[in-house]
Amino acid sequence: MSVTIGINGFGRIGRSLARIVAASPDLGVSIAAVNDLASTEKMAYGLRRDSIRGAFPGTVTARADHLVVNDHAIRAFHHERPERIPWADAGVDVVVEATGRFRAGTLARTHITHGGARKVVISASADEPDAFLMFGANHTTYDPEQHDVVSPGSCGVNALTVMAKVLLDRFGLHSVNTSVVLATQGWQKAQDSVIGTSREDPRLGRATGESIIPHNYVVGDLVRVALPEIGEMRYSYYCVPTPIGSLAELSGTTDRPVSVEEVNRAMAEAAAGPLRRVLAYDPDPTVSIDVKNNPASCLFDPSGTQTTADGGVKVRGWFDNEWGFSNRLLDLARLVGERTPAPMTSRRMSWSIA
DSSP: OOEEEEEEOOSHHHHHHHHHHHHOTTSSEEEEEEEOSSOHHHHHHHHHOOTTTOSOSSOEEEETTEEEETTEEEEEEOOSSGGGOOTGGGTOSEEEEOSSSOOBHHHHTHHHHTTOOSEEEESSOOBSOSEEOOTTTTGGGOOTTTOSEEEOOOHHHHHHHHHHHHHHHHHOOEEEEEEEEEOOOTTSBSSOOSSSOSOSOGGGGSBTTTOOEEOOOOHHHHHHHHOGGGOOEEEEEEEOSOSSOEEEEEEEEOSSOOOHHHHHHHHHHHHHTTTBTTEEEOOSOOOGGGGTTOOSSEEEOGGGOEEOTTSEEEEEEEEOTTHHHHHHHHHHHHHHHOSSOOOOOOSOOOOOOO
């Protein structure tokens, strides 16, 4: 069964979703409608030409009130408020709320109560959704009767969570510290600005190309939502002037001392087995650009693994902060859009060491 989605906000994430769906006819997801304040012609141009992804590998045209992608017609709306978008008229089942403006669960829910959609996936760390669901960690806790508005957290949360999941299940994990180094975001400014951003920290209005900018984002709290067994966490977060490709590091203490080889083998087995597509493993020495267009939540870098005799462990992974996260949004849209979802299973996965 194909899940029909609508996209509210045709920015970096919205256009990534459209590219992924267009390139994956067997994905089980189709796009029926998009909503953005830009004209349909500008939406088409933005999809055809991209400074990071390159030219669209197909055809994109604007036609009256439709965006036509590879001969597939997509309704184009231009409403400022989510409650005004007639999703039901376009046959939309699941809305991906990708504007970054309507993160509150109450606002996102108007896509259902007013627009006629059945479910909403918020492409951000939302305020009071029905559930936070991170693929590979706790997505099997989805309850179709209770969870209508859901969020996968953020790209950094997903990268950290998938590495933490492997360590927790294989070796036990506590006393965790995390750090995320994030590529330039669309809301950042080319020149210093004290207005035009919804972020309260004035440093986030500083010129993005000139500085490493600390960001007081509580990424650790959402990792703990997905994996509460970890307990309290500490975290740090920085924005850096690179166009794409971000870094996640996690350190903690395992229940017993482990070796670098054990940790790397556990990650490789998870990437080839139960976390395939969500976790990737690359034995080559990698830098941030190497993760570009990788669909995984995290590309594990075994060269960054460190362990200590008292059970200390540190791991590192890269993530394409747009592409990997967009793939998880589509996974989540497919999960909540299924009319008869598979029954919930245990959070824990079974493992074997070869």
